[in-house]
Amino acid sequence: MICKESWLLVLYASQQGNAKAIAEDLHEECSSHNIAATLYCISQLEKDPSILLSHNCTIFIAATTGDGEPPDTARKFWRSLYKRNTTAIAHSSSENKPQSVTTLQPLINEEQQNITDNLNSSSSSASQSSTETDEQLADKKILESNLSINAKDLTISSDNSKEIATTKSSSRVKESLSISAKFCSSVFSDLSALRYTVLGLGDTNYTNFCNFGKDLDERLHNLGAERFYPCGWADDGTGLEIVIEPWMEGIWSAVGAQLAAKKPEKKRSQKESTDYSTGDDNLPHKDTNYLQILEQPKADKVAIELTNVNKVKKADFADHFKSDPSINDDRKPIKFDNNNSAQNFDNSTKNDTRKDSHNESIVNEDLIDGIKQLKLSSVSRETFAFTIDNVWRDNHALLQLGLPIETKLTIPRINTYGSIEVQFYDSEFDSKDNRNQYQNGVPLPSADTELINSKILEFISLSKCEVGKEVKNALEVVLELNKDCEFKYQPGDTIGVLVHNNAEEVSMVLDVLGVTQPDRCCQLSKSPTAKKAVPVHLAHCSSLRELFTWCIDFRCVPKKAVLLHLYDCTTDPHERRCLQELISREGAEFYRTKILEARLSFFDLLTVFVSCRPKLSALLEILPRLLPRSYSLTSSPLAEKHRISFVFNLVVIPSSSNIFKQRHGLCTGELNRIYQDYLLRSSITSPQLRVYLRTSKTFRLPVDPSKPIILVGPGTGVAPLVGFLRHRQLALKQGQLILEQLGESWLFFGCRYSGLDELFSREIEEFKASGVLRHLHVCYSRDPKSEVRYVQHLISAESASLSQAIVCDDARVYVCGDAAGMAKDVHNAFSYILAQKLKSSQEGLKFITQMQKDKTYLQDVWT
Ligand SMILES: Cc1cc2nc3c(=O)[nH]c(=O)nc-3n(C[C@H](O)[C@H](O)[C@H](O)COP(=O)(O)OP(=O)(O)OC[C@H]3O[C@@H](n4cnc5c(N)ncnc54)[C@H](O)[C@@H]3O)c2cc1C
Numbered sequence: 043m044i045c046k047e048s049w050l051l052v053l054y055a056s057q058q059g060n061a062k063a064i065a066e067d068l069h070e071e072c073s074s075h076n077i078a079a080t081l082y083c084i085s086q087l088e089k090d091p092s093i094l095l096s097h098n099c100t101i102f103i104a105a106t107t108g109d110g111e112p113p114d115t116a117r118k119f120w121r122s123l124y125k126r127n128t129t130a131i132a133h134s135s136s137e138n139k140p141q142s143v144t145t146l147q148p149l150i151n152e153e154q155q156n157i158t159d160n161l162n163s164s165s166s167s168a169s170q171s172s173t174e175t176d177e178q179l180a181d182k183k184i185l186e187s188n189l190s191i192n193a194k195d196l197t198i199s200s201d202n203s204k205e206i207a208t209t210k211s212s213s214r215v216k217e218s219l220s221i222s223a224k225f226c227s228s229v230f231s232d233l234s235a236l237r238y239t240v241l242g243l244g245d246t247n248y249t250n251f252c253n254f255g256k257d258l259d260e261r262l263h264n265l266g267a268e269r270f271y272p273c274g275w276a277d278d279g280t281g282l283e284i285v286i287e288p289w290m291e292g293i294w295s296a297v298g299a300q301l302a303a304k305k306p307e308k309k310r311s312q313k314e315s316t317d318y319s320t321g322d323d324n325l326p327h328k329d330t331n332y333l334q335i336l337e338q339p340k341a342d343k344v345a346i347e348l349t350n351v352n353k354v355k356k357a358d359f360a361d362h363f364k365s366d367p368s369i370n371d372d373r374k375p376i377k378f379d380n381n382n383s384a385q386n387f388d389n390s391t392k393n394d395t396r397k398d399s400h401n402e403s404i405v406n407e408d409l410i411d412g413i414k415q416l417k418l419s420s421v422s423r424e425t426f427a428f429t430i431d432n433v434w435r436d437n438h439a440l441l442q443l444g445l446p447i448e449t450k451l452t453i454p455r456i457n458t459y460g461s462i463e464v465q466f467y468d469s470e471f472d473s474k475d476n477r478n479q480y481q482n483g484v485p486l487p488s489a490d491t492e493l494i495n496s497k498i499l500e501f502i503s504l505s506k507c508e509v510g511k512e513v514k515n516a517l518e519v520v521l522e523l524n525k526d527c528e529f530k531y532q533p534g535d536t537i538g539v540l541v542h543n544n545a546e547e548v549s550m551v552l553d554v555l556g557v558t559q560p561d562r563c564c565q566l567s568k569s570p571t572a573k574k575a576v577p578v579h580l581a582h583c584s585s586l587r588e589l590f591t592w593c594i595d596f597r598c599v600p601k602k603a604v605l606l607h608l609y610d611c612t613t614d615p616h617e618r619r620c621l622q623e624l625i626s627r628e629g630a631e632f633y634r635t636k637i638l639e640a641r642l643s644f645f646d647l648l649t650v651f652v653s654c655r656p657k658l659s660a661l662l663e664i665l666p667r668l669l670p671r672s673y674s675l676t677s678s679p680l681a682e683k684h685r686i687s688f689v690f691n692l693v694v695i696p697s698s699s700n701i702f703k704q705r706h707g708l709c710t711g712e713l714n715r716i717y718q719d720y721l722l723r724s725s726i727t728s729p730q731l732r733v734y735l736r737t738s739k740t741f742r743l744p745v746d747p748s749k750p751i752i753l754v755g756p757g758t759g760v761a762p763l764v765g766f767l768r769h770r771q772l773a774l775k776q777g778q779l780i781l782e783q784l785g786e787s788w789l790f791f792g793c794r795y796s797g798l799d800e801l802f803s804r805e806i807e808e809f810k811a812s813g814v815l816r817h818l819h820v821c822y823s824r825d826p827k828s829e830v831r832y833v834q835h836l837i838s839a840e841s842a843s844l845s846q847a848i849v850c851d852d853a854r855v856y857v858c859g860d861a862a863g864m865a866k867d868v869h870n871a872f873s874y875i876l877a878q879k880l881k882s883s884q885e886g887l888k889f890i891t892q893m894q895k896d897k898t899y900l901q902d903v904w905t
């Protein structure tokens with residue numbers, strides 16, 4: 043029986059969707075533990091802060107984004123929460139208050155400028171207004187102190203800044219002031235009644251691991267709130283599940299204890315009271331959501347041992363092991379032409395094409411050639427997979443696990459997915475309809491503009507090839523934006539580029555799902571018994587091809603929930619055994635090495651587990667949203683306003699024992715395809731890209747150009763740094779800056795080979811010649827002649843001048859590029875040189891940590 047009152051509050055702060063999906067699963071799980079729970083995005087607190095204290099206990103599921111920052115949806119809440127002790131910050135920063143020093147307008151950080159402008163006007167009105175609340179004053183203080191912290195050297199002429207400030211930005215700040223003022227209600231002044239825990243999501247490839255979750259925990263704790271269960275810090279780099287699974291296991295008894303200990307004052311029904319008043323015995327046991335399974339891989343039947351299962355009936359569970367009737371499918375086979383593009387084949391062709399003699403000959407041919415490519419003229423998915431199979435699949439790392447014949451495994455309870463009903467109509471879907479309402483109009487992550495149509499004007503090749511030398515192919519793309527669009531950007535900003543799945547892969551997935559009419563109009567709706575709504579990014583009226591092309595990410599690394607569903611729909615005993623291992627608690631290491639580290643995608647698994655027939659409605663529910671890719675801008679707004687550029691490297695995912703066929707990254711693969719057409723001049727019309735602006739909150743040139751800057755950007759990491767230097771170069775040319783004003787500047791760049799992948803080398807030399815860049819240091823990781831291989835070594839070699847600039851002259855450090863290895867090594871190198879300067883490694887680390895807090899050590903990194 044589910045209680046009517048909501049006793050548990052689940053709040054999520056998510057940028058890309060992981061935290062949201064986890065929160066939704068946890069919320070759904072609550073009902074099987076008889077816990078009434080409410081699920082909200084953390085931004086709901088903006089509308090109604092009182093919900094925070096109106097529940098018995100609260101679980102925060104909080105991701106970290108950017109450079110250790112809160113997700114966009116949590117920013118306002120975080121600012122309000124942080125405000126509680128800003129008096130001290132405001133005091134300490136008062137010496138650094140913005141001063142009216144003239145500097146050059148276009149180089150001024152616009153956001154800081156607008157905020158300052160707004161503060162100037164609001165502080166003067168503050169002194170006049172007698173009705174202003176303490177909260178509003180406090181709000182100004184935090185904005186002021188934030189400003190002082192983020193831009194200690196804000197050097198704006200107040201007159202100039204007023205001229206430039208836009209009404210839109212001013213109103214944005216006003217809006218944030220008023221919303222923050224609302225937050226300053228008594229709710230957050232005393233959180234001693236709050237019982238909470240935090241499940242933080244992060245990635246140890248970034249230097250500030252789970253920073254937002256950790257800050258949130260610390261802040262709540264300092265405001266008097268009490269942790270009722272230890273926080274969990276889950277690492278996307280090694281697999282979120284490794285932490286989440288044990289954390290989730292324990293949460294139910296902890297929540298149960300909270301509910302039992304502190305019943306809400308609201309009157310409950312008799313039945314509801316008995317559920318919780320009979321003591322701990324009746325509280326959900328921590329193991330209730332686990333089943334223990336004993337399965338013999340070769341047997342048709344499986345023996346199931348159910349232990350400690352209160353909520354799942356044996357019979358229900360055993361049903362999962364019955365063959366899925368859909369396996370005897372009567373789906374239309376798919377025809378692949380020589381170019382591997384798929385189209386519907388004759389309706390009359392009957393199902394099991396596995397033993398098709400044609401396929402056998404292909405298999406043999408493949409065996410002889412050792413080629414793992416599809417060369418079929420007519421295959422269904424089964425033949426598709428089996429063709430790959432004999433050469434490749436049998437050797438597949440997953441199916442070679444060497445699993446023990448009999449093992450006792452603990453696997454999570456199988457969720458029943460499929461709450462979405464799909465109804466088909468007679469007509470074909472006109473895909474143009476959906477393009478205007480991309481992903482149902484759901485906001486895109488960090489979007490600061492609408493979606494903008496742009497033309498690709500030019501590709502500039504930045505690297506050269508040479509036989510025997512492996513060089514990444516880097517291209518600069520020049521875009522012309524639709525002239526009517528509003529696109530106000532600064533160097534340091536990025537764009538989001540819309541991506542779509544590869545047509546051949548879409549056809550294959552739809553075929554596996556038994557979809558015979560992928561282009562038919564279809565309507566998605568929530569089934570009457572469903573707990574979850576249809577995911578918001580899926581248009582309710584579309585076609586399946588459209589949804590699988592534009593909205594669903596099936597190249598994602600499959601989470602356990604997805605594997606569970608695959609397991610549920612797989613018939614082959616060997617495959618089932620393997621999936622069991624992967625989803626079981628005991629198989630955590632297998633999952634880590636064979637799935638996460640091998641970076642296997644959901645799509646790859648369909649080529650391995652060929653007896654698996656996932657259900658369409660389940661996949662619509664559990665596969666994540668296809669997200670745009672980000673690219674740092676290399677252009678400057680001082681050049682042509684509607685012309686922007688960015689750089690990309692083609693991502694090549696090689697075939698391996700895990701991946702049957704080489705493929706490209708989705709976005710870079712598509713860009714590369716357009717480039718190939720461009721080279722052949724085969725396209726008559728200019729190719730289009732749909733993009734949007736993602737404004738950086740912090741990755742900005744210093745407002746005061748005399749501050750030294752240290753730029754570190756190996757590979758494509760150099761992109762935004764080139765944007766900075768181009769911007770300064772143009773400012774010099776346009777007379778907005780004079781050379782003498784510029785402080786010291788360093789660029790540390792790394793590539794593989796001299797003369798081959800030294801991106802922008804000619805232009806960088808020009809920056810140096812003009813004085814925009816003072817010191818250039820380049821290293822070559824694969825050049826035998828090069829003594830220094832990596833940028834961190836160059837940094838260490840420049841220890842004295844760099845540490846002097848940082849410690850004595852308040853230099854800004856900008857690090858951009860690969861988060862996985864480089865960012866950490868560079869961070870260590872700076873800690874090291876600062877330790878040398880300050881004669882203590884502890885002091886060195888403290889100094890760099892403070893720089894990160896002050897946003898003077900800035901990272902724009904990606905994995
Ligand atoms: C703030 C920010 C700024 C960025 N700026 C730039 C930029 O300026 N230039 C730039 O080039 N990129 C940049 N990126 C990265 C960019 O957004 C994309 O992630 C990148 O271009 C790959 O996109 P894709 O769609 O081509 O590849 P995807 O389809 O996303 O494929 C990449 C994925 O493939 C998998 N993979 C890769 N190699 C292998 C392998 N060997 N085996 C198995 N799987 C593998 C990995 O899971 C990887 O995540 C930036 C990212 C961020 C977050």
Ligand SMILES: Cc1cc2nc3c(=O)[nH]c(=O)nc-3n(C[C@H](O)[C@H](O)[C@H](O)COP(=O)(O)O)c2cc1C
Binds near residue numbers: 058108244248278903
């Ligand atoms: C652009 C970007 C920046 C990130 N920055 C950090 C970071 O600074 N620290 C960290 O621990 N994790 C960082 N992460 C990892 C995410 O927190 C992690 O992938 C998480 O699962 C994302 O959850 P979400 O999908 O709910 O946003 C970053 C991820 C991305 C894509």
